[in-house]
Amino acid sequence: MFTTGFKLFFGLFGAFVVAALIYGYSTGGDSVGPLSLGWKGAVGDHIGYGLLLALATASLMISVVLVSYRDADADAQARLQNLAEVPTDSTVTASFWPVSASFGVGAAVLGLVLHPLVFILGLALVVLSLIEWTIDAWADRATGDTEANRALRNRIMAPLEIPIFGALAIGVVVIAASRILLNVSQLQAVTVAGVVSALILAGAWLYVARPGQSRRLVRVLGAVAALGLLLGGVLAAVAGERDFEHHHSDDHNEESYESSSEPSEGENFG
Amino acid sequence: MTLTESATADPQVASAATAVTTSTPGSETQTLAQPFVTSDGSAIGRLFVMVSLLWAMFAAVIGALVAFGRSDAVEPAEVFAGLNAYFRMWTLYRVSLMLLVLLPLLLGVAMVVVPRQVGAANLAFPRAALAAFWSWLIGSVIMVVSVLAGGGWGALDGVTRNEGDAMALTLLGTGLVIVALLMGTLSLAATVIALRDAETSLLDVPPFAWSMLVASAVWLFTLPIAIANIVVVYADLRGRAAIAFGRAESPDIWLQLDWLFEQPAVYLMAVPVLGIAAEAVSAVLGTRFGRPEAIAAIVGIFALLAVGGWSQDYFTAPQDLRDGLVYVAFGLAAVVPVAALIGALGMQATQNPLKPQQLIDTRMIGAAAALLVLGAATVVGALRVIEPLDLLESSATWAVFHGVVTAVFIAAVVSMVHWSSELFDASVSKRASGASVLLVGAGGGLLVLSDLVSGFISEESDIMALALDGSVLLNVLNFVGSVTFALGIAAIVAAVAQAMRVREAAEATLQASTA
Amino acid sequence: MRTTALPAPVATRPRTVAVGSLLATGAAFIAFAGLVVIYVQQRQHARATGQEWFPEGSVELGPAGMMMMTLVLSMVTVQWAVQAARTEDRPHGFIALAVTLLFGAAVINQFWFVYADTAFAIDDGVAQLLFYVVTGSFIAMLLAGLAMFTVTTIRALMGSPGRDLAHTVQAAAIYWHMCVLCYFIVWYVVFINK
Numbered sequence: 001m002f003t004t005g006f007k008l009f010f011g012l013f014g015a016f017v018v019a020a021l022i023y024g025y026s027t028g029g030d031s032v033g034p035l036s037l038g039w040k041g042a043v044g045d046h047i048g049y050g051l052l053l054a055l056a057t058a059s060l061m062i063s064v065v066l067v068s069y070r071d072a073d074a075d076a077q078a079r080l081q082n083l084a085e086v087p088t089d090s091t092v093t094a095s096f097w098p099v100s101a102s103f104g105v106g107a108a109v110l111g112l113v114l115h116p117l118v119f120i121l122g123l124a125l126v127v128l129s130l131i132e133w134t135i136d137a138w139a140d141r142a143t144g145d146t147e148a149n150r151a152l153r154n155r156i157m158a159p160l161e162i163p164i165f166g167a168l169a170i171g172v173v174v175i176a177a178s179r180i181l182l183n184v185s186q187l188q189a190v191t192v193a194g195v196v197s198a199l200i201l202a203g204a205w206l207y208v209a210r211p212g213q214s215r216r217l218v219r220v221l222g223a224v225a226a227l228g229l230l231l232g233g234v235l236a237a238v239a240g241e242r243d244f245e246h247h248h249s250d251d252h253n254e255e256s257y258e259s260s261s262e263p264s265e266g267e268n269f270g
Numbered sequence: 271m272t273l274t275e276s277a278t279a280d281p282q283v284a285s286a287a288t289a290v291t292t293s294t295p296g297s298e299t300q301t302l303a304q305p306f307v308t309s310d311g312s313a314i315g316r317l318f319v320m321v322s323l324l325w326a327m328f329a330a331v332i333g334a335l336v337a338f339g340r341s342d343a344v345e346p347a348e349v350f351a352g353l354n355a356y357f358r359m360w361t362l363y364r365v366s367l368m369l370l371v372l373l374p375l376l377l378g379v380a381m382v383v384v385p386r387q388v389g390a391a392n393l394a395f396p397r398a399a400l401a402a403f404w405s406w407l408i409g410s411v412i413m414v415v416s417v418l419a420g421g422g423w424g425a426l427d428g429v430t431r432n433e434g435d436a437m438a439l440t441l442l443g444t445g446l447v448i449v450a451l452l453m454g455t456l457s458l459a460a461t462v463i464a465l466r467d468a469e470t471s472l473l474d475v476p477p478f479a480w481s482m483l484v485a486s487a488v489w490l491f492t493l494p495i496a497i498a499n500i501v502v503v504y505a506d507l508r509g510r511a512a513i514a515f516g517r518a519e520s521p522d523i524w525l526q527l528d529w530l531f532e533q534p535a536v537y538l539m540a541v542p543v544l545g546i547a548a549e550a551v552s553a554v555l556g557t558r559f560g561r562p563e564a565i566a567a568i569v570g571i572f573a574l575l576a577v578g579g580w581s582q583d584y585f586t587a588p589q590d591l592r593d594g595l596v597y598v599a600f601g602l603a604a605v606v607p608v609a610a611l612i613g614a615l616g617m618q619a620t621q622n623p624l625k626p627q628q629l630i631d632t633r634m635i636g637a638a639a640a641l642l643v644l645g646a647a648t649v650v651g652a653l654r655v656i657e658p659l660d661l662l663e664s665s666a667t668w669a670v671f672h673g674v675v676t677a678v679f680i681a682a683v684v685s686m687v688h689w690s691s692e693l694f695d696a697s698v699s700k701r702a703s704g705a706s707v708l709l710v711g712a713g714g715g716l717l718v719l720s721d722l723v724s725g726f727i728s729e730e731s732d733i734m735a736l737a738l739d740g741s742v743l744l745n746v747l748n749f750v751g752s753v754t755f756a757l758g759i760a761a762i763v764a765a766v767a768q769a770m771r772v773r774e775a776a777e778a779t780l781q782a783s784t785a
Numbered sequence: 786m787r788t789t790a791l792p793a794p795v796a797t798r799p800r801t802v803a804v805g806s807l808l809a810t811g812a813a814f815i816a817f818a819g820l821v822v823i824y825v826q827q828r829q830h831a832r833a834t835g836q837e838w839f840p841e842g843s844v845e846l847g848p849a850g851m852m853m854m855t856l857v858l859s860m861v862t863v864q865w866a867v868q869a870a871r872t873e874d875r876p877h878g879f880i881a882l883a884v885t886l887l888f889g890a891a892v893i894n895q896f897w898f899v900y901a902d903t904a905f906a907i908d909d910g911v912a913q914l915l916f917y918v919v920t921g922s923f924i925a926m927l928l929a930g931l932a933m934f935t936v937t938t939i940r941a942l943m944g945s946p947g948r949d950l951a952h953t954v955q956a957a958a959i960y961w962h963m964c965v966l967c968y969f970i971v972w973y974v975v976f977i978n979k
Contacts, residue, residue, distance in 0.1 A: 003472065004471065004472035004473040004566075005463060005472050008484070008487070008570055009487070011570065011574075012487070012574060012577075015574050016577075019596050022595050022596050022599075023580070023594050023595070023596040023597075026594045026595040026596065027586070027594045044594075045586045045594065045826075046822055046825045046826040046829055047580065047582055047585045047586055047822045047823070047826050048580040048581060048582075048586065048594065048596070049580075050818065050821065050822035050825060050826075051495065051579055051580035051815075051818060051819065051822050052580050052596075054814065054815055054818030054819075054821075054822070055491055055577060055580070055815065057814070057818075058491065058811040058814050058815055059491075059811075061807075061810070061811060061814075061963070062807055062808070062811050065803075065807050065959065066463070066807075069800050069803065069804070071463065071471070071472045072463050072464040072466075072798075072800035072801075072803075072804050073466070073471060073472075074466055074467055074468040074470075075468055076800075077464070077798050077799055077800050078468075080799050080800070080952075081796055081799060083796060085468070086467070086468050086798070087795060087796035087797055087798055088391055088795070092309040092392065092396050092397060093309060094304075094307040094308060094309050095307060095309065095397055096306060096307050097397075098397045098398070098400040098401035098404065099306045099307070099400065099401070099404045101401055102401050102404035102405040102407075102408055102450075103404070103408065105405055105408070105446065106405070106408035106409070106412065106446070109409070109412060109439075109442045109443065109446055110412065110439070112438070112442060112508075113435050113438045113439050113442065113508075133397065134936055134940075136397075137397070138940060141794045141797065142794065143791040143792060143793065143794055144791065144792030144793050144794050144795060145791045145792055148791050216302070220302065394801050394804075394805060395801075395805060398805075452812055456805055456808050456809055456812070457805070459804075459808055460801055460804045460805040460808065463800075463804045464798055464800045464801040464803075464804040464805075465798060465801060486808075490808055490811060490812040490815070491811070491812070491815055492815075493812075494812045494813070494815040494816035494819060495815060495816065495818075495819040496819075497816050497819070498816050498817070498818075498819025498820045498823070499819065499823075501820060501918060501922060502820065502823055502915070502918055505907070505914060505917070505918045506914055510907075510908045511908075513908060513910065513911055513914055514827075514911050514914070515914075579815075579819065585823065585826050585827075586826075
C-alpha cells in the first residue's frame, strides 16, 4: 500500500517536523509558537526552524506524489498507458545544443560582471539553444523512424538555421578578420591577408587534388582555423586598433598609419 | 576471427577489447566531437570522473601548499604572497574538494553504474546530464580562475575594486557549479525512480543505487540553500557598497557558506560511501547481505542526519546553535548508522572464515578503511558538539571535514576498482589503487589527527586553524598528511590513466580487426 | 513527407518527466525557502534591536492580495490545461494556456506596480535589499514556470492524436503549484506580516 519511495520521503517529513519543533523550543521558542508557525508565541531561531519546516514540506510533497505514482514502478507505468509491458526508454540522439546552452550560461555569468553585451549575447545563446533543444526533443519522438525524424527536424529548422547561422558566421569572420587586420601595421595586414589567402587556396587545392583524404582531418583543420580566427579577433579587439593619424588638407583627406601602443596626438579612433 | 584472437600480445588489451565490443547498446563511436554531443549517460559519467580526478590533483597541490603555510617553516602569508591570497587558497581547497572533486566523482561513477544496476538502458534526461557536465566544467573554471585572479569568498585584509569583481565571478561560478551538480543529481535520481525495469522495485535496487538515490535527495535538499546564500551575497556585493551580506573586505562571505563544509552538511558527501562499501564487501565475499532493508534503513537514517543548511551559524550565534538540542542530537546520532553498518558488514564477513586473497583485496581493504575513517569522523563530530569539550569553533571542524573527504575518496577508489570494466572498459591496476587507498588513508588520518589535537589544545578559535599553539609536531604532521594524501590521489590518477591507455589500445585493435 | 506512412514512435515512460519535475520543484522550493528564512531572521533581528523594517505605509497590501487571487485562479486554469491535454481537447487546452499566461503576465505587471509604488532603492537598507531579492527570485521562478508550462502544453496539444503527453503538462503543473505556494509565503511574510 505504502511504497518505498513514500516511506523514505514521508519518514523524512516526520523527522523534519519533529526536528523543527524540538529546534524551535530549544532555541528560544515559547508558548505554542513552534506548533503554530509563530502565530502565538516565538518560534526560536528563524533560520533553523524555517528551513526544517521547508524541508518537511518538500519531503511531504514528494512523498505524496510518489505514492500516487506508485514509485513510478515499471508495471504502474505500463498500466498507465494500457500496455502489457513497460516501454523501454526511447533513444535520444546526439545533440550539440545542451553544450551550446552551457556555454551560453557561462557567457551570461561572465557578462554579469564583465560587460552587459556579453550577458545579452550569452542569454541569447541560451534561448536559441533551448529552442533548438526543444525541437530536437520533439523530433526524436515524432515517428518511429530515426532518419525520418532527422529529416523532419531539418525541414522545420533548416530554413531558419541556414540564414541565421550563415549570417552569424559571415559576421563573425568579417568582424574577427577586420579586428586582426586593423590591429597590426599596414604592411603586416597586407602580409597576413596574403599568407592566409594563399593557405586557403593551398588547402582547397589539396582537398580537390586528394578527395580521399580524411574528412576528420579537414574538420579538425577547419575547427582549428575557426578557433584561431575567433581567438585572434578577440585578442585584437581587446588590444584595440592601430593609431590612425588624420591630416586634413583643403582638397583631400590623407591618412597615415602607424602601429603603436601609445596614443598619438592626432585623432584616435582606437 | 574474434577479437580475443586478434594479434595483440597484451592480454590486458585483449580483455579490454572484448569489453569495448560488449559495452552498452547505444554507446557511440569515439570521435573528437563525442564529449560535446553525446547522449550516452555512461560517456557523460566518464567525463565527470576524468575531469574531477584532474581537479583532485589541483586541490591536493593547493592543500599541500596551504598545509606548508601552517608549518613553522614560513609565515602563512609568505606562501601565497599575502594573507588574503592564503585565505583564498584555504577556502578554495575546501570548496574544490567538495564541489569539484568528490560530488562530481561520485556522480560520474553513479551515472555509469546505476542505470545498469536498475535495468535502465540509459540515464534519464541524458541531454540535461550533458548540459550538467559542461555547465559544471565552465562554472568550475570560472570559479577557480576568478579565485586565482584575486576573487574568492571574502578576504581578511581589504580588497581592491578588481578583486571585488573577481569575488562576484567566484560567487557566480560557485552557483553555476552547484546548479550543474543538481541537474546531474536530478537526472540520476529520476533514473532510479522512473526507469527501473519491471523486476526491480525501489527496495530491491542494489545498495549503491539506493545510496545514490538517498544521497540525491540530500543534495537536492541541501545544496539549493547554498544557492540562496549566494543570491543574497551577490545582490549585496554588486554595484555599490555592501550593506550587510556582501562585504568583500571581510571573511563574512565565507562565513555565510561555511556551513556546507561543517557538520551536519559535510556528511552529504559520505552517503554513497555506505552503499559502495556494502557492495564491495558483498562482492569480495561472494554473498549478498541477508537483510537489504536494513542497509536501506541505515543509509536512509545517515542521509537524514546529513541534511544541513538549517544550522547556519552566521545568522545564529554558535552558542545558540550549540544549545539547540537538534544540532547536538544530529552530531551524536551520526555515529550510530555508520557503526551499525560496520557491525553488519563485519558480521557478514565473519560468517565464514575469510580467505587470504579476500583479506588483501583492494576493495575489502578500501571498504573497511572508508567505513572506519568515516566512523572516526562521525566520532570527532560527536565530540565536537559536546559543549564542555569546547571544540565547536576549533580546528576539530576540519578534522571532521578531512575525515569525511578521506572516507569518500577511498570509497571512490574502491568504486573505480570494483566497476572498472563499466567505467573504463579496462581493469584499474590493483597495485596502484591499493597504494592509493593506503596513502589517502594514511594522509587523511594524519590530517584528522593533527586537526583534532590542535582543536583540543588551542585556546582560541581561529577561522583558518592557523594557530596550533606552536606545536611543531602537529604542523609537520599536518603537512606530511597533506603530501601523503596528494600522493594517494596521484596514484589513482596514474592507475586510471593507465586503464584509459589500455582502453585506447583495445579500440585501436578493434579498428584494425574491423579493417 | 507523409509522416502517417512512417512507424509510430515507441512508447516512452510517462512518469520520467513528472518525477524529474517533482524533484526539481522540491529543490527550487528549498532554495526559495533559504531566501525567505534569511528575510524573516533579519526582520526579527531588526525588530529585536528596535529598528524600523519598512517605512510606515510604504508597502501596500492591496496589490499583493490581488496577486494572490490571480495566482489561485491560475492554479485552476493550469489544471484545466492538464485535463484538456489528457482528453486531447485542443480548443479548451489553448484557452486554458492563454488564460494562464495572462494571469502570469498580470502578476508580473502587478509586481512592476508594487516596485513603482514602494519606490525602494536596493541599497536603502537590509529590508529593501531582501525585499528585492525575495520578490525578484519569485518572479524569476514564475517566468521559468510560464516557459515550462507553455512549451509542455503546446507540445501536448500539437502532438499526434493518441499520444499521451498530458503527464508532461502535469509535470509543469506541479512546478506551477509550488510557485503559487511560494507566493503565498511571500504574501504572508512580506506583505501581510510586514
